[in-house]
Amino acid sequence: MTLSELYTRLFAHFGPQHWWPADTPFEVVVGAVLTQNTAWRNVERAIANLKAHEALSPEAIVRAPLEELARWIRPSGFFRQKAQRLQAVAAFVLDRGGMEALRAQAHADLPAARRAWLAIRGVGPETADSILLYAFSAPIFVIDAYTKRILSRLALAPAEIPYEKLQARFHAALPRVAQLFNEYHALFVALGKTHCRPRPRCEGCPLTEACPHFMSSQKPRGERCAPSA
Numbered sequence: 224m225t226l227s228e229l230y231t232r233l234f235a236h237f238g239p240q241h242w243w244p245a246d247t248p249f250e251v252v253v254g255a256v257l258t259q260n261t262a263w264r265n266v267e268r269a270i271a272n273l274k275a276h277e278a279l280s281p282e283a284i285v286r287a288p289l290e291e292l293a294r295w296i297r298p299s300g301f302f303r304q305k306a307q308r309l310q311a312v313a314a315f316v317l318d319r320g321g322m323e324a325l326r327a328q329a330h331a332d333l334p335a336a337r338r339a340w341l342a343i344r345g346v347g348p349e350t351a352d353s354i355l356l357y358a359f360s361a362p363i364f365v366i367d368a369y370t371k372r373i374l375s376r377l378a379l380a381p382a383e384i385p386y387e388k389l390q391a392r393f394h395a396a397l398p399r400v401a402q403l404f405n406e407y408h409a410l411f412v413a414l415g416k417t418h419c420r421p422r423p424r425c426e427g428c429p430l431t432e433a434c435p436h437f438m439s440s441q442k443p444r445g446e447r448c449a450p451s452a
């Protein structure tokens with residue numbers, strides 16, 4: 224199965240995912256930082272707190288006392304560290320002339336834009352690429368733990384493949400279109416949450432016929448997939 228065929232199967236099964244769930248591009252930036260090492264429902268609570276305190280703007284985040292900011296985002300975990308990261312990211316946005324200027328840079332010179340985001344302390348490849356793709360619609364593929372787990376079980380990539388190497392495969396295999404990358408990543412999340420969980424629930428998964436992990440689980444002494452909840 225090619226990466227293109229995989230997309231077609233996932234889209235046929237799950238349909239459009241309408242990601243990223245955010246009201247503004249800057250909310251995407253905040254969500255991309257807060258979602259590090261935590262579930263999205265915790266991010267939603269932290270973002271709701273920021274909204275309640277009218278603190279969901281770069282200016283408000285830079286101005287907020289660090290302890291107060293940390294308290295607002297506490298539901299997202301690692302809140303002191305993330306408060307510092309949010310202030311660093313918000314200061315970067317202001318320093319670079321705001322979100323529109325950063326959007327323009329992402330479309331004019333994507334590699335340079337990516338390097339600039341990666342230079343911010345606490346912003347790694349997944350966070351930077353999520354911002355570039357979902358806040359600015361720049362055509363860059365986001366690799367996350369779901370992507371790696373699913374591709375490894377499908378024998379389409381080794382489990383320990385480096386981030387940029389796997390990303391390059393998507394860029395080589397697919398048209399460089401932000402909307403496609405957006406949808407594809409969201410479909411990996413959908414599959415990873417419903418079926419291809421840490422302990423897979425293969426029943427009902429649209430990929431069973433093409434999945435070596437599933438096939439091996441059907442052998443008498445192989446690993447068994449957990450029944451669906």
Ligand code: SF4
Pocket residue numbers: 373376377418419420423424425428429430431434436437448
């Ligand atoms: S068949 Fe099972 S292991 Fe394979 S992709 Fe689907 S859920 Fe994951």
